[in-house]
Amino acid sequence: MTEDIWRSKVERYIDGELSENETKALGEHLRECSSCAAEALQQTQQKRSIKLAGQRYAPAAEFRRRITEQIRPATRQTYWKPAFALAIVATVLVAAWFTYSSRNAQSQRLLTELVDIHVADLAASTPVEVVSTDRHTVKPWFQGKVPFTFDLPELQNAPFTLAGGRLAYLNHEPGAQLIYNVRSHHISVFIFRETPATSLHSQNISKDVLKFSVESWSAHGLRYFVIGDANPADIQQLASLLKEAGNS
């Protein structure tokens, strides 16, 4: 097993999420590998520091008393209500819902993952790896880094400004992430090859994910995602410009 694979397991090891066999194997590796042992020690210290710092707020005694008084009568009324019929109905509904939602689960997971990347990258100190407002600088930067090429729109009469780009990964598939600004909002455009790992259950998608507007479509073997907290009309306009550029 390579060093990278061992290292990728350290976080789950510290969180107690590895299987018994994996824990044992990694424990043996840590005794031999000083680099991974240092990584494990650092992550343990970070987890401990956050645990201590995170236990910050304690409820006031008066608030505790007030809540106790409020919920005590309600507890007596509610705890012993027979609800077998309700439980059966609920079980049937949940089962039906799971069947229905399984088709969309993969798509939802992909979109949530991309929203996470968008939020994390904007909150990071280096949101872009190539900094330029010029599409003729940003696009060539991706040559040799992603296994496809793409076209970016001319923005002369549009309210958007290109801020730069960076590499993004979705299910181990490399792709391009472009950052656009519109007024004080930031929009991420993700472009990946259309593969089972990056495709959605529908050709075109327009929806909210965690309150972020998302537009996604597939064209010429590529899957596009436009994600941001800007006005949905802005997201749609940028998506239209990208579609036109992709078809020209």
Next chain:
Amino acid sequence: MPLFDSLYNFAHWLTENREEAEELVQETYLKALKGFSSFQTGTNFRAWIFRILRNAFLNSRTGLKAMQTVQFDDADEEIGARTEETPESLLLGRASQQAIHSALEQLPVIFREVVLLCDVEEMSYEEISQTVGIPVGTVMSRLHRARRLLRQALKEKVDRASND
């Protein structure tokens, strides 16, 4: 009352306000009691009640705002700046409790909540998945990003303190 201190601490971290945290905890207990019949014995009570609190937060004005807004300071000035990795042992040794509080507060809510549930509440990935309503794989990637963002924020604070 079960989990009262934990729920209050989590609510205060989400809302960053004592009164709103109290309202959130109160709403959580009332909703939990009202909907107790829907709780299935044998399933995870802690994940269930934390989920009620989180959903109540998301429906509050502060929650809606927190999920819509991605805050980062002086983004334009920071573009192009590269972060040097510092060993966390050194970093955390130099970071005060106040600095860690501040770094946690700066974290976007979707990352703050998973790191609090994992490191403070010591929930398993599966419990966090049930509480937040996301797949376990997403829990892992959010945790990883949250911890990376925390390290970056702490490093910036330590550097700033060193330069002052």
